[in-house]
């Protein structure tokens with residue numbers, strides 16, 4: 047990184063790397079599965095750990111190392127690892143901590159596949175999970191005695207409820223419970239869980255860190271000992287490493303992360319505020335519109351949900367949109383929409399949204415980098431098209 051790493055801002059540090067080979071300004075993509083040794087002795091030295099040369103790209107690649115250094119700059123902590131998806135980062139991290147017979151405490155309305163991992167695979171291996179209201183610090187506190195892991199995602203999926211990470215981290219430490227936060231929504235720009243006492247931060251880097259809807263990736267950042275445990279006991283054997291090509295795409299995404307997040311913050315808040323003022327919107331779930339409690343967020347992501355009144359026909363509303371595409375995922379340049387009623391019908395069993403009572407008329411919006419006035423006109427057009435004819439419009 048730059049020599050002035052302690053005196054320059056994060057934007058500057060993301061824009062600068064250490065000097066690369068041949069003076070390349072972008073990090074070289076080491077498109078190689080293995081790395082060779084000059085001599086028998088050089089190989090011995092590497093296996094002894096006397097030198098740090100990469101051996102094999104499932105374990106280590108210099109392009110990924112550049113990414114990891116930048117992630118440590120952004121999130122704090124000592125070390126980072128990258129994976130071939132957010133779920134790989136989440137599953138590797140959880141499995142490095144728990145053993146059969148252990149108990150996990152997890153917040154309600156966690157990301158759906160995290161829920162299925164805990165309810166399915168983890169329980170098959172004798173690891174029990176209890177789900178608690180993450181907004182209720184006292185309830186989480188009561189559940190921690192005897193637990194091994196507290197898994198948080200702030201704000202959570204569908205309902206976008208924040209957790210008080212600082213208080214929960216303190217309670218977890220007092221109970222000798224390791225903490226993980228999924229920080230994908232806030233991004234490292236708007237929330238710094240490690241500075242609040244959380245042990246490990248995971249991201250679906252598919253979302254804001256990549257930022258261009260062309261890469262599936264995950265990362266974890268934390269203290270040296272916990273990250274080393276993931277790296278030594280789980281990661282090489284599950285084998286879900288991130289390719290150097292994808293690591294380079296994430297480094298490129300990070301260059302513009304602060305400026306993109308600023309735009310997402312502003313546009314998301316603008317659209318959410320206007321939706322909340324409409325009679326045909328029952329409620330808007332966006333942390334920026336909730337009564338101000340103490341918050342760990344320095345700004346907001348642009349993924350949020352709202353509930354449509356009975357006056358609006360949901361399929362017509364979705365089909366009338368021209369700029370918001372129907373599609374899962376988020377965090378790229380383009381605006382997206384997911385209706386809960388479709389998501390709720392998905393393979394019924396082990397569906398967090400069903401189990402925790404997400405209202406069926408909820409709509410999830412992701413506000414992209416387009417002009418927010420264009421997006422608002424698109425939404426207004428869809429409201430007009432989808433207003434049921436027999437209902438008197440009270441607006």
Ligand SMILES: *Cc1c(COP(=O)(O)O)cnc(C)c1O
Pocket residue numbers: 131132133134157199203228230231249250251252253262263264375
């Ligand atoms: C998408 C997502 C994940 C899973 O990440 P993948 O990259 O799809 O594996 C985890 N957590 C949250 C909050 C997400 O939005």
